[in-house]
Structures are given as structure tokens and as C-alpha cells.
Amino acid sequence: MGASGSGKSSVIFAGLIPNLRLENDWYIVSFRPGKNPIQSLAAAFISSSKTELDESERLFEIRSLVQKLEQGNVSLLDVAQKILHDQAKKSHFLIVIDQFEELYTFGHDLESQYTFLDVLLSLISQPKHEIVDEEHMLVKSMLKCNEAPTHLVLTMRTDFLAQAITYRPFADIIQDNNLILGPMTAEELKRVIITPAQRQGITIETHLVSRLLDNVGQEPGNLPLLQFALDLLWKRQTNRTLTHVAYEAIGGIDGAH
Numbered sequence: 180m181g182a183s184g185s186g187k188s189s190v191i192f193a194g195l196i197p198n199l200r201l202e203n204d205w206y207i208v209s210f211r212p213g214k215n216p217i218q219s220l221a222a223a224f225i226s227s228s229k230t231e232l233d234e235s236e237r238l239f240e241i242r243s244l245v246q247k248l249e250q251g252n253v254s255l256l257d258v259a260q261k262i263l264h265d266q267a268k269k270s271h272f273l274i275v276i277d278q279f280e281e282l283y284t285f286g287h288d289l290e291s292q293y294t295f296l297d298v299l300l301s302l303i304s305q306p307k308h309e310i311v312d313e314e315h316m317l318v319k320s321m322l323k324c325n326e327a328p329t330h331l332v333l334t335m336r337t338d339f340l341a342q343a344i345t346y347r348p349f350a351d352i353i354q355d356n357n358l359i360l361g362p363m364t365a366e367e368l369k370r371v372i373i374t375p376a377q378r379q380g381i382t383i384e385t386h387l388v389s390r391l392l393d394n395v396g397q398e399p400g401n402l403p404l405l406q407f408a409l410d411l412l413w414k415r416q417t418n419r420t421l422t423h424v425a426y427e428a429i430g431g432i433d434g435a436h
Contacts, residue, residue: 182338183338185362191275194195195276204268204269206263206273207275208223208273209276211278212282212295217249224258279339280339291344300352340353380419381420381421384420394431401432
């Protein structure tokens, strides 16, 4: 959890998931709740596990899974374990729900919210997991959870916590398993820029990182602008190099929106 623009999604998609995939035994599904959370969940499961289906078959399977989950004929844990059984080389299942606050921002009634939460809670076979309080410990904690094959990670804005904990079964899970992200330090931001580039064999021109950080400032809400600017720079790379010329061409941080 964290404030808007605090880097929650980046921690998961640029940190946790790439590290888990190095283990090569994690089956990972990610989605956002959107307008129909259970349908979004079912679509993510079916699309990732049954890639051979044509569009009409895929839609049929999604509708069927939605119905089974809503009626309680099958649990999410059952579905996850079936997928793991079919994926012989995978021994851990991770569901990532990004921007979980969409469960509350799309105007879903309480019954719909609680139904979705019950579906998620059916995944968790053990009510208590290791509590982590440092960003880098999240990966370490996940890798140590060999006793539990299924895992659930959510990203959510802290200003929606009050709504999330109105449902007691979900509140009990949150209070024992949460990581609050504060504003990133300059050194952390520098690492976020440099490390992914190094992994891809991309060079960054001298002083460009410092220029980016000076321009982005210390406001947490500026982090999405930095992310967007980096995406534009990536698309404008020259000879696998991020350049000052490209940065000026996109209008700097102020132009990246």
C-alpha cells in the first residue's frame, strides 16, 4: 500500500515478479478489478492457462468460471491447484491484483465487493504469513514461502484502506500482511532507472539520470511522470542508448504527459 504515485506497481512488476521468475517455478497471473472484478479474475486465469482456445471458446470458459466462483461451486484455490497440476514445472501460484482500489472506485455495491473478497479469501490456505517491513524483504519472503503453494499480492492506495477493512475477514488478512511504501529516496529512484537499463544492455548518457531526478523533484505524485518519460526515452533510444537529445525532444519531465 502507498499513496498515489508512490511506486506500488513498480515494486511488483519491476521488482517482485522479475525476481520470482528467475526461480522458474512460479505461475503468475495479474489483473486489475475493473468494472467486473470476478470476470476480470476469470479472464486472467483462462487467458493464461488455456492459450489454445479461440475467442468464442475463451469467452465461454470465462463465463463458466465466473458462474462457478460466484455460486461457490469451485474455490479459487481449486482452480489454482488444477493449473499447478497441469503445469508440471511450476510449484507456486501467485495472483497479483494491481490497483485494488478499483473495487471501490467503480461503484460496486457491498454484496458484489464481499462476493469478490470471499472468492479471493478462498485462495488463502493459511491465514498467517510472514510479515515484511522492508521493500527488498518482499521478494525474500515470497521465495521462502515453500509451505504454501498459493499466494496473493495486492497493490492499493492507502486512502482506500478504511473501505477495505469494513469487511472483517479481509481486514484480518490485511492487518497481518501489509507493506506500506513511503516516498522513494533519490538513491532508490536512481536504482529504479539504472538497473532495468543495465539488465537490457542499455546505456544511459552521462548526467541524464541526475537531470531526470532534478526535474522530477520530491513530490510523490511526480513518479508517474518519471515513468512515462522513461517509457518515451526507451522508445527513442539511439544505438541502445538513452540520450539527452531524446529527453529534450520529448519536452523533459514537463512534456511527458
